[in-house]
Amino acid sequence: MxxxxxxxxxxxxxxxxxxxxxxxxxxxxxxxxxxxxxxxxxxxxxxxxxxxxxxxxxxxxxxxxxxGFIKSMDGKLANTTAAELDIFQKIESDERKEHKKRAERLIVENKIRELDLEELNEIEAYGMEFLDEIIVEIAIVYKIFGAVNLDIREAVETKMPEWISKNYMKEG
Known part of the structure; x- marks a missing residue:
């Protein structure tokens, strides 16, 4: 518990x-x-x-x-090289950037008017592209930590006080 x-x-x-x-x-x-x-x-x-x-x-x-914060990277992506992961990251970043300008505008407009379903879907697509990029970046982090025998949960525990001090996370 x-x-x-x-x-x-x-x-x-x-x-x-x-x-x-x-x-x-x-x-x-x-x-x-x-x-x-x-x-x-x-x-x-x-x-x-x-x-x-x-x-x-x-x-x-x-x-x-x-x-423990992040599910382990256990798909085929985990079996790629660092150079291949870098290529995947660039692909995902480019896909996210295709949606960025419009999504950011819609997120701001959402504060002053109600968006229609198509506009909300555009924001969601942007978020989903972000998740794709993040998962590739997490795979890169796993690869880096694997090289030095560091578990991701240990790394997160180590960084948590800093993230709290920067107000990225709340204590508790």
Whole structure:
């Protein structure tokens, strides 16, 4: 069991819901949920909260707390050379950049007007291209750390205090 007090409280604030509503949505009795928040929550119950909330930040926090932040790179991409990974990264970067200008404009426009479905899909496509690029970059990081026998989770733990001090991440 992992303690997710800060993460769940932040989720409640972000979604502007009460703990009682979350308990109803997750079918976890409110008193049980309260205990989980304070003392620790089993993974399967945290997954219920993740599914019920649909909150991407909570999902990434959950992945970090329970799964060591990043899934291991176990696909064919992991078996490529550093030079090949560099080529894949450039391809993915070019694909992302094709969407960038329009997506950034739409993200800003979304603050002053409601976007239509096609525009929202353009923003989503940009995000998906970003994910493709990020996964290739993660494969590169795995390759680098593999050369020096460093586990990605150890690297993340090492960097976490710096990321917190830079306000990239919150403590907790």
């Amino acid at each position: 992992k303690v997710l007090t800060n993460e769940i409280n932040d989720l409640l604030k972000r979604q502007d819901i009460k703990q009682k509503e979350l308990a109803i949505d997750t079918e976890i009795p409110e008193t049980t949920l309260s205990g989980y928040i304070k003392q620790g929550i089993p993974f399967e119950k945290a997954l219920k909260i993740m599914d019920a909330s649909g909150d991407s930040l909570f999902t990434s926090q959950l992945a970090y707390k329970f799964l």
